[in-house]
Amino acid sequence: MHPEQAEPARIVVLISGSGSNFQAIAEACKSKEIDGEIIGVISNRPGVMGLDRAKQLDIPCSVVDHTEYSSREEFDGKLIHEIEQYGPDLVVLAGFMRILTPDFVRRFKGRLLNIHPSLLPKYKGLHTHKRAMEAGDKEHGVTVHFVSEDLDGGPNIIQAVVPILDDDSEASLKTRVQQQEHVIYPIAVKWFVEGRITMIKGDAYFDSEALPETGLQLNVN
Template sequence: MIDQQASLPSEPPEKTRIVILISGSGSNMTAIADEISRGSMDAEVSAVICNVPEAAGIQKARDRDLETQVIDHRNFTSREEFDLNLMRAIDDYSPDLIVLAGFMRILTPDFVRRYEGRMLNIHPSLLPAYQGLHTHQRALDAGDRKHGVTVHFVTEILDDGPNVIQAVVPVLDGDDATSLQKRVQLQEHIIYPIAVKWFVEGRLTMVGNTALMDGQPLPVTGVQLES
């Protein structure tokens, strides 16, 4: 007798659902979305959510047929109220991963705890150096010969979560903050899709305050690439 149940085709595995948060040009969002569209990872961008109605990244997302939402933080009386509404919008998509791609908001502890271990951020310095703003000028002012960019897991302390991957960029004679930023940004568009792909493949996880690759702790720098 034929086991008809066993002969039924199996359901294809669901794609990893990603929600991307932006505030500006959306260049890292497009780098990730374009890599997904090329089929390099089994994922989908469920939504792009932006807190700045005039941000150029909104149209870039729409040009790629990505669902977009705008939640203007200026419409809320407190950071907590904004974050609560943002969480509700995110949870409508049941995402596996939250990607902060130039999202210029300091998140409340409740927000971070809700998505801990499945939220990535990119920061334009070799963390833990130069947390916060104006990283390129600060590297120049310090006379650094190397600068770069870091993808890290998000924790409650700003720019302090465990590092996943860094790209190191040399500081050249004659560099100013603008020229240095341009070279760093080129590396952002390379390493952020790599980190997302590792997560999608199940290779990248966070346990406690440690980033793991294939179950092994990453170094403090994360994987470090020289450009």
């Protein structure tokens, strides 16, 4: 993707739940903050709120129900087929709760983004807010990264660093982190469609400069 490209970038979003990050990106596209268009939303679970959001926004949506497939490989094969119907420039994982096969990741390598609620490489996997608090960390946050074949791996693009307050509960920390998800994910998508971020030989680059392991950091008071 390059700024001189006349057509808006074609974006497909994969969801498993409420779709709040999908909506944040959709709103940024609608306001022209992102020179892109979400052309399809795919959920691996039927009946989730994210599908309702897509319908309200008149964005085509479909379900590839993982429970109907006998293996991860079979499910991912169907998912690849469904995505490629749209011919996307970018595939965005927005709360998509499936571990993807290496074949899937290779198919969309360099144009596959994910968001994870921790300061990666810390706390890969689930229950990140609880784990950060139990470890006595003073800060937590959220990371947008390119997807590699490692779970919650791939080079980091941008992180929002959120302080853990003395009176925080797991719920209050989660809420504040989610607020930052809706800030940094549209930023990362904007950078991608403008050609400012790229993945080269497993590393992330911003304006042709290699990014640090953390990616760019946004500190939140």
